[in-house]
Amino acid sequence: MTTLNVRTGVLSPHRVAAAAGRALLIAVPVVLVSTFVTFMLGGLTDQDPASVVLGDSATPADVARMRAAFGLDQPLLSRYLLWLWNALHGDLGASWFTKIPVAQSIAERLPVSLSVAAGALLIAVVLGGVSGVLAAVRQGGRLDRAVTVVTSVLATVPGFVAAIALITVFSLLVPVLPSGGWAPPSAGLLTWASFLLLPSVALSLDAAADVARQLRTGMADTLHENYIVGARVRGLPGWRVVLVHALRNGAGPAVAVLGMHVPRLIGGAVIVETVFALPGVGELTKTAALGGDVPVVQGALLVTIGVVLISSALVNVLLVKLRPAARREI
């Protein structure tokens, strides 16, 4: 986390607020576009809850009545607006099949997804940060080459291969961690962490590799800039130059890449959740999609989009704090 705290307090609060405000202004059309696409999924599918719920003895009149009960007889656009309006008030509808409110299902699972995403983020920052900095400092050295090779290979490993490999090693060959499942923090922090560790690592590999690559490139450039060389010449200690000056200026691309990864840590965790049998939002969406439970899919995607937008906004604010020039890139 050192990367992120370097410049805290350097910028005035109102600039940060302005950046956040701009992000919010952009967010409104973004929300409209992404939610409309999500909603259209339900509009385009040929799944019809009316005939499924009623069974095959239903008369056409029954089906029509049921469609009205589900609101399916309304025009698509008004259904979308109603759905969005209700969603803004916390009502995401109910599952077609279990009748469980979608908001409730998501609320049960969001802590799981967020824990794993946060764990993965932490691991990516620490693992990627340390190896990226080391590679940059020892540029061209053996360590640098090792980091380059490992990160390149990690970028080619399909997520499920990584997950199964981790299980094979840490649950089967050296049985120290559970192969899957979930325990809430209330079951004891250590238990919680033991269930969290493998999925978080599996999810973080990709981001960690990217952070390391970007940090290495960014810092390697910075380390050759005049002011760094100057600082060294002035006799500042080496670690101070690296950690304060080079990292501050070289971390921009890495943070930006991390920002790109945040949506994937939340919305892309479905593979990890499947292999580790985690009751997360991704798994919920997948199961619902495979079961044709449209309201659950729409609701879960909507919440995921919300989380993604909020985290992207946070990353953007961070970027501006870290590197004012980045504002142009948002």
Place this chain on the structure above:
Amino acid sequence: MRAGKALKNVLAVAALVLTGCASQTSVGNMSAAGDRGDTLTWGWSLPSTWDPVTSAVGNDVHALTLVYEGITETDEKGEARPGLARSWTYAKDGRSVTFHLRPGLTFSDGTKLDAAAVKASLERGKGAKDSTVAPQLTTVESITADSTTDVTLRLSQVDYQIPLLLSGKTGQVVSPAAAKDATGLATRPVGAGPFVLKSYVPGSQATLVKNPTFWNADQIHVTNFVLKPAPDPSVAVAGLQSGQFDVADLTASQVGGVKAAGFPVGTTEVLPVRVLDVNNTVKPFDNPKVVRAISTAIDRQALVRTANFGHGRPVWQPFPEGYVAHDPELDNLYPHDVAKAKRLLAEAGHPDGIDIQLALGKAEDPVGELIQRQLNAAGIRTTLTVQTPGVNNYITRRYPFVLDQFNARQSPVQALQVLFGAQGLMNLGKTTPAGLPAAVARASGYPLTDPAYPAAIQAATRIAVTNMPNVFLFTVTRFTAHTPKVHGLRNWVDIQRFEGVRVEK
């Protein structure tokens, strides 16, 4: 040999000591919830709903049996035995049956489980608009509560299958108070079964605790029960190893690996059978000769050998050998014969072969790919398609030719109705042979212990199988792995139960 015997004795003593300990803890130390020894985690499948009346999935019955107790139970062989009812008596004419409930029963919500509650529960199954058990209760004309413990079912025709029927979802008694909120029941079941549902995350896990007021609670030695979906095949061993599961359902391919890792695996030839659903109102399946050609082109033994690692036996009917409704005359009904299949096809007017499509439930099922090759060899050019997930083909009937599994019903008559009845859920064509209803009624007219009953029910099976298009393939084998800490698991051909199961600390 002597040394071996001595070791055996030691082990037996050890087992006695261990089980003694376990029973003491489970009775005397209920508060120690969460202790490993008190918890059993079962990797199986979560129910589609916790309401037995609206459940449309045959497989749900296993999970539902954890929280609901039937008026009767089925034993390991699938025969009826007392459940909530201590006993039952049929009227002389077989037109009514009275169940004598155990006195002092309560639901897990504390309300009384008496004859009135049973009546209310059965009437909900019979009358609720979205009931899936109603077809099984059509012969029940009226239900009366004669006293607090006696319930009488009056029947429109002689039907000795009722006690069997009431051991499944149809007879699972739901608290009438809880049933007022039918939607709530889907996630908050209230029954009188061995366990009470404590928390439930759909699709993920159900956490249950022992129900101290269950009539047979003495036999329940597990305080906490966790139900989870079966592990992904690739991590099954790791799941057992790391304590994710104490008992887990396996596929045939996993058995070798799990055994090699040192876990006991129970193998049970259960009642379900694999089957091809055929809609005989859709071309070309409306021609019985085409369907017979398909059945003749299939090498069932090869399916068992390759797709199921040699587990299971070929069948040509919905019941495995050893079950009362199994008709031995139907064994090897359509033996594998490619030349004959081609001849049948030519006789049906397709001398150059035909093109058909086989729908699969999931892509990874090797049985589908094998059948495709076997049919192709006989000139039945088959393409495979994967069903759109979540679409119930019994209801939409979009696919006329589907690789499926028939999960047994508790009563063979019920099984025949589901598969072959004019309104049968799994009868895609909704046609029924002329002689079947009478044959089924005749079979229902014999008490289950009557020596003439087996012949009568087998005759009904014969009429159905020889006239209907369903292509039965092979019997299903259930593989249950457990950690060595679990003792007392038994093999149930129908509904899995957990009476007598203990878990070591």
Place this chain on the structure above:
Amino acid sequence: MTTITGALRTRAGVIAATVLAAVLLLAVSGPFLAPYDPLENSAEILRPPGAAHWFGTDYLGRDVLSRVLAGAPTSVFTAFEAVGIGLVIGVVPGVTSVYLGRAYEWITLRIMDGLIALPFLIFAIAVAALLGNAVHQAMIAVGILLAPSFYRVTRAAALSHANAQYVTAARLFGASTWWVLRTHVWSKILPALVVATANATAGGLLIVSSLTFLGIGVVPPEPTWGGIVASGLGYLAQVPYGPVFPSLFIMATVGALNLLADAIRDTSGDHGRARALSRTGARRVRLT
């Protein structure tokens, strides 16, 4: 084309190009190279690799090498399908956003931002499951989701040259927007676009394999790399390394594409611009 020839002069570029050429060769001729019929069952089920079957056999006794070879076209071309869709709906608005006025620019920007917010894999799963269990539906979804990165890359490149002096000069001499685009801007966009395409294809391959792992879009008995991996995972007890061979093919292709992208990025144009692009848009497009 200079960008690619430049990249080919580096060692990484040579390795990447060799691997990719081999994969493309497989994609075209794989089915003919296969030693066995990839669909032919045999009694030899789940055999370990040996002289007769270099990669062993699968759960129906089919030769895994033949299946991997026969699966090359579907696997590779499915990824191309998604990338192609992404290119069309990303590049065209990306370039035109610079020239067709502010309102158009604002709208395309917001639409692309909206698409970026959609969670990748899970959205593809939802599309494939709800709109029919087929890989094509999923690839259309992936293509749509890839569009924003192509949009950003082309836009950034077009933007940096839109007001260059030679462009302004050309316009003063009466050149049409289309002519300017074709003659000046296009050659500048190309390197960045090639980089993004390589990365996106790599990502597309990974997402296809992830979908097939979940059983989505697999139509038996046709082999695909992801499908062979997924089915192999069910028989780890019998053949523990079963999924390794098709996984290696996926990883080699993905790795080569990424390597090629890096090589092109490093050699194309001036370093500074390539890096600036890598910050804004041409970042590694990794989807899973």
